[in-house]
Amino acid sequence: MKIIQEVSLISVGSFEESKDWSIIRSEVRNAISLIVHPSGTLSFTINPTRHGNGVKPIKEACMIALKDRFGWRLETSINYATKSPGKVDATKVIDNYFFALEWETGNISSSHRAVNKLVLGLLRGVFLGAALVLPSRKLYPYLTDRIGNFEELEPYFDVWRAIRIEEGFLAIFVIEHDQVDSNVPTIIKGTDGRALI
Amino acid sequence: MKIIQEVSLISVGSFEESKDWSIIRSEVRNAISLIVHPSGTLSFTINPTRHGNGVKPIKEACMIALKDRFGWRLETSINYATKSPGKVDATKVIDNYFFALEWETGNISSSHRAVNKLVLGLLRGVFLGAALVLPSRKLYPYLTDRIGNFEELEPYFDVWRAIRIEEGFLAIFVIEHDQVDSNVPTIIKGTDGRALI
């Protein structure tokens, strides 16, 4: 899988220039590059059937790489002191602080929650930085309908940029397939939502 | 239907003390009170089957009342100048400004988008004020699974309270059934999502 864009949605303070971010960024880039399809190949080729590919397996390889190669923790429950929202997909601990990563291939509305959650962690000071990974609009049509995608979230960026925060960093990685090929198998869909009809 | 709580999530400026808000508030309260089930009765009685009631018809009566009795516009497309997100459920025009209302019975993640959208309208200055209507956690178990509900959104309030804004007002109305009765029919579900399995 390739990264076609990186956006610093929130960058207050020096984290963006830190060594920590430089390392984390390269780990995330590296892990994303390890997502291939079909398995056994060296790049991510998608069958261009509209809404033809499920999203569940896509995240796998990236999460495994973050965990096994770079020592991240997966599905971390975050304690925000009081009433805490749930988990984030992956975290890396740096000097007793968390860097949090959310992989967003749920519904686009779920992407709003994901960003809100990362922002909350920054506000509470439990995250030093955070990142969201989501598909480009070019990949979007081939995946389960209404999956979160960069272009549809972008009009809301001003909301998060208006957050009053003392320190915090939030990056967005936009991912896309490397090639299109009707001969590769589609990615299997789960039984969620309305899949069984 | 009854309103069990009203929260001023954002209140910067004088809108909350204005005559406009006093009128709009009473219109919204009035419209919500007109939601009944089964139809023909005088209150909202729900069949307490877990996940047994669809949400689509619930909004109906309220929207019709806002439109027919109080002159609101439904499904208003909002022009936020540049890249604009879509529509809000209902708007009332006051001195060339909009008051916007979102009725949230989509997935809880969709409630995040709804608030983000209202906030964006406030930031852009196209809304003078805004309101979100959503079910209480007590009503929640009887509706389609994972519907937006107040208690699950509440942990995120600090995110929206941290928005840097010069002027704006955002209220949340929490609604609930008046009675529970196993003898009333369940509210019909649509064919959306995974309904047909």
Add this chain to the structure above:
DNA sequence: TATGGATCCATA
């Protein structure tokens, strides 16, 4: 094609 939604799933 684009956007808000409605529905049910998986897992702790």
Add this chain to the structure above:
DNA sequence: TATGGATCCATA
């Protein structure tokens, strides 16, 4: 019971 998600629908 609680939470993040995955899936397909309806409509303009």
